[in-house]
Amino acid sequence: MASFQKYNTKKGQMWLFIIDTGIDPETGKRQQAKRRGFKTKKEAQQAALELEQQLANGISLNHNKLTYQDVYEEWFSTHVKTIKISTQKSIESKFSKHILPRFGQLKLRDITKTYCQKVINDIAETINSVNDIKIQANQVFKYALKMDIIQKNPMEHVSIPRQQSEFITEENEKDARNYWKKEEIRNFLTLTKQELSFRDYVFFHLAIYTGARKGEILALTWDDIDFKSGSIRFSKTLFHNKGQFIFQTSKTKESRRLISLDDKTLSLLKKWRLKQKEWVMAKGIKSDYKELIFNREDGSPIRLAYPNEKLDIVIKNHNLHRITIHGLRHTHASLLFEAGASIKEVQERLGHSDIQMTMNIYTHVTDTLKEQTAQKFQKYIEL
Incomplete structure (x- = not known):
């Protein structure tokens, strides 16, 4: 009373x-x-x-004193037990770089919707993945709501500003394209075969012909290849943390997939396996990673940044249209669509857990495929 x-x-x-x-x-x-x-x-x-x-x-009155940092630490101490090391490292990075500097010292109950919107607007000016930052920041507010620390979530109705890259004009559409067309791929593979080691050439060939992520390819072992049936199994990914190489199972069941390989790719892999064996025997390499398809001179796994560096060198030296390593994955998807593959087939080959991810790539398919649409309609209606 x-x-x-x-x-x-x-x-x-x-x-x-x-x-x-x-x-x-x-x-x-x-x-x-x-x-x-x-x-x-x-x-x-x-x-x-x-x-x-x-x-x-x-609702405890002590909750009035809690800062965002206090609640983040309480939430993360539980959440960290449910996620992989790679995910943990990624989340910690997002909080330390973008979220805690802006929210950390504020009392949770003093944080308003207006302030949350201002923070998201500011972050959107510096990075493209602002939606991911909002999702992570919101995790703490949702936890606080569940624990009765706050009564309303100030982040709930915050909107994501559209990136300038979304307003693509004819002038900058070419620069925004993160995939190569068929002739560009042929040129790139010719250059890598001439200028890079055979191991690196096989790596890029495999990335382009399977659409796999670089971490999936660098984690491959020879028992993942079935030369008789002509297939390759992706079930793990390579991660580097605090000087250690960690092999993790793929995040979703869709990512753990078995896909077919063409004859040319199988032939290249056989040739590389033979060269690798000769190389290991000649140098007397003894390594815990000797079954890896792609490894360094001492037998250890290849750094995750290495393919990026090699790709950038070839692009710069020959003034190629600039794409990222992930752009090779988009390239594989785009060329599959051009070759007549269905959205479901592309989804299964790339290991997408959600067909919407595949649909997002489909909306950015090459001009060649767009031109074929009219041809298909004319051919069908005139039959």
């Missing part, structure tokens, strides 16, 4: 209330809450009623 009192200030009389908030679980002592600064007794009574309702709903 709240008690109410008048008190004098320089601006005149004001009202306060005192309310018994129960036993402090940490000290075992009874505690009271005092709130001041109400112009009328009616205002004080309304505030006391709201506080009593919060206490009745199990």
